[in-house]
Amino acid sequence: MAKTKVIEVENITKSYKFAENTFTVLKEISFEIESGEFVIFFGPSGCGKSTLLNIISGLEVIDTGKVKIRGEDISKFNNHQMANYRRTKIGIVFQQFNLLKNLTNEENVALPLLANNEPKVRSIKRAQSMLTMFGLSKHFQKKPTELSGGQQQRVAMARALAANPWIIIADEPTGNLDTKSANEVMEIFNILNKKSKRTVIMVTHNPDYTKFADRIFFLRDGQIVKEQRNHHTESVQEIADFKLSEHALEG
Amino acid sequence: MRPSQIIETTWSNLMGKKSRTILTVTGIAVGIGAIVFLVSLGYGLQEFSIKRISSINSLSTLDVSQGKTASFKLDGATVKKISTLKGVASISPVLSLGGKAAMGTKKTDIVATAVEDDYFALEDLRLFKGNTFTDEEQKTVISTALVQSLGQEPTDIINQDLSLTVTFKTKDKTSVTKDLVLKVSGIVQDNTATFAYYPIKLISEYTNDDTIYSALKVKVSEKDNISAVRSEIEGMGLTVTSVADTIAQIDKVFGYIRIGLVALGSVALVVAAIGMFNTMTIALLERTRDIGIMKALGIDNSDIYWMFLSEAMLIAGMGGIAGAFFGVFLSYSINFAINFLAKLVGAETVLLFSTPLWFTLIIIMFSLVVGLSTGIYPSKRAAKINPLDALRYE
Numbered sequence: 001m002a003k004t005k006v007i008e009v010e011n012i013t014k015s016y017k018f019a020e021n022t023f024t025v026l027k028e029i030s031f032e033i034e035s036g037e038f039v040i041f042f043g044p045s046g047c048g049k050s051t052l053l054n055i056i057s058g059l060e061v062i063d064t065g066k067v068k069i070r071g072e073d074i075s076k077f078n079n080h081q082m083a084n085y086r087r088t089k090i091g092i093v094f095q096q097f098n099l100l101k102n103l104t105n106e107e108n109v110a111l112p113l114l115a116n117n118e119p120k121v122r123s124i125k126r127a128q129s130m131l132t133m134f135g136l137s138k139h140f141q142k143k144p145t146e147l148s149g150g151q152q153q154r155v156a157m158a159r160a161l162a163a164n165p166w167i168i169i170a171d172e173p174t175g176n177l178d179t180k181s182a183n184e185v186m187e188i189f190n191i192l193n194k195k196s197k198r199t200v201i202m203v204t205h206n207p208d209y210t211k212f213a214d215r216i217f218f219l220r221d222g223q224i225v226k227e228q229r230n231h232h233t234e235s236v237q238e239i240a241d242f243k244l245s246e247h248a249l250e251g
Numbered sequence: 252m253r254p255s256q257i258i259e260t261t262w263s264n265l266m267g268k269k270s271r272t273i274l275t276v277t278g279i280a281v282g283i284g285a286i287v288f289l290v291s292l293g294y295g296l297q298e299f300s301i302k303r304i305s306s307i308n309s310l311s312t313l314d315v316s317q318g319k320t321a322s323f324k325l326d327g328a329t330v331k332k333i334s335t336l337k338g339v340a341s342i343s344p345v346l347s348l349g350g351k352a353a354m355g356t357k358k359t360d361i362v363a364t365a366v367e368d369d370y371f372a373l374e375d376l377r378l379f380k381g382n383t384f385t386d387e388e389q390k391t392v393i394s395t396a397l398v399q400s401l402g403q404e405p406t407d408i409i410n411q412d413l414s415l416t417v418t419f420k421t422k423d424k425t426s427v428t429k430d431l432v433l434k435v436s437g438i439v440q441d442n443t444a445t446f447a448y449y450p451i452k453l454i455s456e457y458t459n460d461d462t463i464y465s466a467l468k469v470k471v472s473e474k475d476n477i478s479a480v481r482s483e484i485e486g487m488g489l490t491v492t493s494v495a496d497t498i499a500q501i502d503k504v505f506g507y508i509r510i511g512l513v514a515l516g517s518v519a520l521v522v523a524a525i526g527m528f529n530t531m532t533i534a535l536l537e538r539t540r541d542i543g544i545m546k547a548l549g550i551d552n553s554d555i556y557w558m559f560l561s562e563a564m565l566i567a568g569m570g571g572i573a574g575a576f577f578g579v580f581l582s583y584s585i586n587f588a589i590n591f592l593a594k595l596v597g598a599e600t601v602l603l604f605s606t607p608l609w610f611t612l613i614i615i616m617f618s619l620v621v622g623l624s625t626g627i628y629p630s631k632r633a634a635k636i637n638p639l640d641a642l643r644y645e
Binding site: 159 | 553
């Protein structure tokens with residue numbers, strides 16, 4: 001049975017102007033991502049992969065082309081529709097974690113729900129259950145700065161998943177982590193994809209992580225130069241069977 | 252985002268920078284407090300002045316006198332006509348005549364004014380010593396100037412007999428004199444004119460419909476009727492004055508004084524408002540990255556706008572309430588200190604400050620307007636920030 005197309009990117013171009021010079025970051029890129037796929041954009045710094053993610057996230061405006069999410073052209077969204085899209089349809093995980101320092105961890109995770117007019121008690125309860133799932137049950141009331149980098153990234157992941165979005169967008173989520181924490185985070189992404197059937201779109205320049213993806217797009221100079229499909233065997237199944245336990249992740 | 256959540260987030264933002272919040276709130280409080288203090292002084296002085304010249308009775312009383320081109324004379328018939336006007340509660344005629352007063356060997360010319368016993372209340376005439384009289388009593392109230400002319404001391408003259416000779420002119424222009432012996436019941440403070448008040452009933456055999464009175468005190472039943480009654484009497488060609496005229500003048504003068512005081516206090520408020528604008532701009536710069544994060548997470552631009560605006564409004568509201576309390580507290584503290592000193596030297600206590608409740612509420616509203624006006628620009632800027640630029644902001 002054919003899978004549903006979640007994201008359709010058609011001939012998008014993006015350029016920036018600096019003084020008199022124009023730099024084209026993305027050149028007529030087209031691809032489709034299906035529901036439940038784990039896609040990685042891989043390439044060197046400055047190849048345009050983060051810009052591409054920002055465009056899919058609705059944070060960046062394209063010059064030409066179309067970005068359709070479940071058939072809807074997001075470039076036609078007004079501010080309110082765009083906010084609603086980011087709030088409910090996608091969950092973003094950043095390299096810098098981007099947690100609000102003056103809020104507690106549970107308040108950070110509850111933020112997308114509160115932004116969606118959910119009652120505070122219900123939002124906090126959901127945030128606590130998300131943090132427990134990510135092995136952070138002892139850190140509800142702490143501020144993000146009291147946690148390690150790996151733990152902060154798990155809070156950010158819990159936040160990205162709080163509103164139960166279809167798509168997880170992650171921009172170099174392991175970029176600021178040590179190897180152990182980075183591996184843990186990648187395993188969580190894999191579980192989210194394989195067990196919860198969420199579409200994961202990730203940007204990385206670490207070749208070790210490409211093994212998790214169903215498809216890898218190789219970018220260079222703003223263009224997709226290669227597309228590779230992974231055929232997972234037992235090794236991936238092993239990862240998928242990994243159980244997210246408090247013991248394994250407790251920080 | 253729910254409004255309660257916006258307020259909660261705003262509050263936690265404010266508490267995150269406690270000392271800055273306290274300083275900004277204090278700035279607004281000082282500005283608002285200065286206005287409340289100065290305006291309270293303006294109102295207090297105004298009320299103090301009005302109280303000195305009038306009472307509730309005198310505010311609803313009209314003074315009627317003969318007009319220059321009167322078609323109506325102030326005679327008994329006119330008195331009867333005015334008493335039938337709608338809204339008139341009572342009329343007290345006044346008949347001032349030339350006369351002589353004598354006590355012992357001393358004798359002096361005076362103005363002898365025959366009045367009804369309610370005249371003192373209607374005129375709001377306060378006695379320096381003693382009491383007024385009733386219509387039936389053989390008593391008189393005299394001026395301190397008369398006491399001196401008679402070679403007496405105010406403390407001794409009360410209850411002493413005063414011989415009063417009053418001269419009337421009858422209808423056929425002949426002069427008639429009437430001798431009265433009256434007990435001095437009270438003294439009015441007036442060191443320039445020698446005069447005496449006595450009950451008009453004592454000369455009732457000389458007053459009739461033809462008597463031309465010097466003046467009339469017309470008391471209206473309701474204060475609101477005063478202008479209607481006034482215009483009817485003026486329509487008769489008579490001259491009407493009222494304490495309300497003087498009060499209107501005082502109100503006008505103090506109105507200008509208050510504007511001056513508000514302008515003075517506003518200087519402090521303008522400085523505070525600039526401080527608040529500065530605080531909001533700094534808050535915007537400090538939280539630029541947070542705004543980017545919130546926008547990336549899907550928080551609406553309008554929610555960001557309201558977060559900033561409610562922050563400005565909360566600061567202004569707290570400053571307004573604190574300032575109103577501060578202004579009132581300072582006013583009453585100074586008043587208390589003045590009265591304490593006044594009591595020490597045996598002087599009369601006064602109320603120099605008055606803060607109307609409506610003014611307190613308006614000034615709090617005004618501080619919210621200041622919050623609104625200083626908060627709108629940073630709030631709009633916050634709402635318009637590009638999320639990606641904000642995320643890159645360090």
